[in-house]
Amino acid sequence: MGKFIYFTEAQKERAANVDLESFLCQRGEKLLPSGRDKRLARDYSVTVRGCEWFDHASRQGGRAVSFVQRFYDLSYPEAVSLLLDGQQGQAYPAVTHQEEPPRKPFVLPEANPNMRRVFAYLVKQRHIDRQVVAHFAKAKTLIEDSKYHNCVFVGTDEQAVPRHAHKRSTNSYGKAFRQNVEGSDPRYSFHHLGSDRELYVFEAPIDMLSFITMYPEDWTAHSYVACCGTSGLPVLHLLSQIPQVREVFLCLDSDEAGQVACQRMAEQITEQSGLVSQRLCPQLKDWNDDLRAWAETHARSMEMGGLR
Structure with missing residues (x-):
């Protein structure tokens, strides 16, 4: 049985809100642009945005803790500890919640008189x-x-x-x-x-x-x-x-x-x-x-x- 680790609710929430793009980049993972999301290069079915992830093949998703559990094969305490401890002495940044800019109206490019x-x-x-x-x-x-x-x-x-x-x-x-x-x-x-x-x-x-x-x-x-x-x-x-x-x-x-x-x-x-x-x-x-x-x-x- 693994060692019991006590986490406060604030610590659990901080771990769940780690920005997955920053986390993955710091760990050497390659991400590809996919609209407003980023796609995991080693598994094209997985996209991340902020602290959230989604696997389009299995239709499962969640926040940072469940991502680390699933893709790094860690227990819940191990995943929370990893997200809280950070990389090389630096904490992983939490996602910042910002309002998305209003979507621009669609405008069809002007057509050339000949093709x-x-x-x-x-x-x-x-x-x-x-x-x-x-x-x-x-x-x-x-x-x-x-x-x-x-x-x-x-x-x-x-x-x-x-x-x-x-x-x-x-x-x-x-x-x-x-x-x-x-x-x-x-x-x-x-x-x-x-x-x-x-x-x-x-x-x-x-x-x-x-x-x-x-x-x-x-x-x-x-x-x-x-x-x-x-x-x-x-x-x-x-x-x-x-x-x-x-x-x-x-x-x-x-x-x-x-x-x-x-x-x-x-x-x-x-x-x-x-x-x-x-x-x-x-x-x-x-x-x-x-x-x-x-x-x-x-x-x-x-x-x-x-x-x-």
Whole structure:
């Protein structure tokens, strides 16, 4: 039996309110940005904000003490002691409760009069079918940002009013720029509504367009959504709006983050709608990688055929 340690209620509360981001950083853990939260690099399903944590895979969460118990395999007294003692003689800071600034209103970026750069980027560099790009351009759910010439993938509400926009740079070199426009409503990410029973779910808009390019038969009859990340909120909202859907295909990336997100989404979908989703996994990391590999192979075979 472990040694009994007496803690006052004030000590227990102080330990529970330790700022988890500071705690984890001081212990050498790597954290990744995830909206207003931070995601644990060694376990993508876990996010922290202030003194609170949540495991999206197991759907469990709590405050700092339970986090330390769970992820460092400590008893309650050991976890409280660790949080109170701090690191190298310095106490772990407590979370400061501040009012969040008011959310800025959503403003869609001004559209460029032509879309030459977006078409050139998506068709020539990403190998997406020109007619597929044209379909979304005509629907005004794909525009070119007039200031920076980014691809802007627009999500609309039930009245076709833009509520969400995801920007993606068209530069060929250097680090790609990806960002949701401030004020975007996460329920309304980039999507296409069809009339049949099938819904296909992706992380990125370019992966969605790549999949349609590779599997074009009757594509407009199906429904598609790009979550612009790994949140299941756009999927759950879409399912509440299109009750005819009976088959959900989770087409997220093949990496660890995609696998974890698929498991989490599958549980959320079953819990909300009773549907059992299916996993469609790209052969490479994502569907655009698959499309570009196919395009390169096809080009080489055409060259070889021309030499014969």
